[in-house]
Amino acid sequence: MADTVFLRDQWYIAAAAGEITSAPLARMICGEPVVIFRGADGKAGVLTDRCPHRKAPLSSGEVIGNDIRCGYHGIRFGRDGACAHIPGDIPAPADFRARAFPSIERHGFIYMWMGEAAPDESLLPDFFENDDPAWAPVPGYLHIEANYELMIDNILDLTHVVFVHKTTLAGGGVAETPLAVEVKGDRIFARRMMFNVDTAPIYKAAKGLHGKIDRWQIFEWQPPSFVKVILGAREAGSALEAEGQPTHVVVNGFTPETDRSLHYFWSTARPWGLGDAKADALYKSMIDLAFAEDMSIVERQQKLIDSDTSGAPLRAFPFDRSGIGARRIVRRLLDEEAARRGNRAAE
Ligand code: FES
Numbered sequence: 001m002a003d004t005v006f007l008r009d010q011w012y013i014a015a016a017a018g019e020i021t022s023a024p025l026a027r028m029i030c031g032e033p034v035v036i037f038r039g040a041d042g043k044a045g046v047l048t049d050r051c052p053h054r055k056a057p058l059s060s061g062e063v064i065g066n067d068i069r070c071g072y073h074g075i076r077f078g079r080d081g082a083c084a085h086i087p088g089d090i091p092a093p094a095d096f097r098a099r100a101f102p103s104i105e106r107h108g109f110i111y112m113w114m115g116e117a118a119p120d121e122s123l124l125p126d127f128f129e130n131d132d133p134a135w136a137p138v139p140g141y142l143h144i145e146a147n148y149e150l151m152i153d154n155i156l157d158l159t160h161v162v163f164v165h166k167t168t169l170a171g172g173g174v175a176e177t178p179l180a181v182e183v184k185g186d187r188i189f190a191r192r193m194m195f196n197v198d199t200a201p202i203y204k205a206a207k208g209l210h211g212k213i214d215r216w217q218i219f220e221w222q223p224p225s226f227v228k229v230i231l232g233a234r235e236a237g238s239a240l241e242a243e244g245q246p247t248h249v250v251v252n253g254f255t256p257e258t259d260r261s262l263h264y265f266w267s268t269a270r271p272w273g274l275g276d277a278k279a280d281a282l283y284k285s286m287i288d289l290a291f292a293e294d295m296s297i298v299e300r301q302q303k304l305i306d307s308d309t310s311g312a313p314l315r316a317f318p319f320d321r322s323g324i325g326a327r328r329i330v331r332r333l334l335d336e337e338a339a340r341r342g343n344r345a346a347e
């Protein structure tokens, strides 16, 4: 996995909306240093962090109105990257601009488009639960030292909850029940339905389900790195309404920082207990703990992959199918992007 090439003509989560204020935030996204900031009009912008003057960080400066002013020699740029002012009123050369990345604020996240192609809003994930008044969201963030695909593998195969998340998400039926996986175009849908199984600590604590339960996990992955997990539990024997109200969903964006690190943006949202601070705190503590466990195993896995000189490949079993499917789609889209770029270069 060394030197991963990232998909470019895609959206990535650059920040949680609440992180972005008029104080510029520097962040590496897919190997690109960027600065994210909010103008006086409330709109966010994403520019390269490399000032086109002498390549100092734009993020060292400050936001003035809707522009950012570089902290080195004070040149100002708009959110579109156009030079707005050079000290001494020096006229800006026509080609003097900062690279601007198209961005959009939606569902509590700031998404940025990495590619040169025109941004395509139909490729944004529908993470509506994160800012819908009928849902109670509990967001979080982790910086993880691993390739982003290892975290996609992790979330697309929740067999691991039994072994990694013993005090929170484990419970009966998960490891024994096969995952039904369906590939539709560029997307992957997977589900696991479990009947009359032991409850899980999170359902005991959050919903008072102490005995046997019926339980389901539904996964929706879309490129490049978005996953919605829909989770439900009811008392065993209740009608299983997989298409009905889930107990909670987890929306996930795994944004590569480098080949060996990622920004993990997540939010768990529930359609009940709105304004219930105790339920918020319970979800926050359980999911923080569970995702720290994921981070720990995946960071150690990455180190062992990197230090392995045996040449042995990673192996896959049926429960790895959705992660493998996601990797296949990413490879195909990378080939398609390379072909498009080749065509553009040949024109
Ligand atoms: S390096 Fe930014 S203004 Fe000079």
Ligand SMILES: [Fe+2]
Pocket: 154, 160, 161, 164, 165, 290, 291, 294
């Ligand atoms: Fe996990």
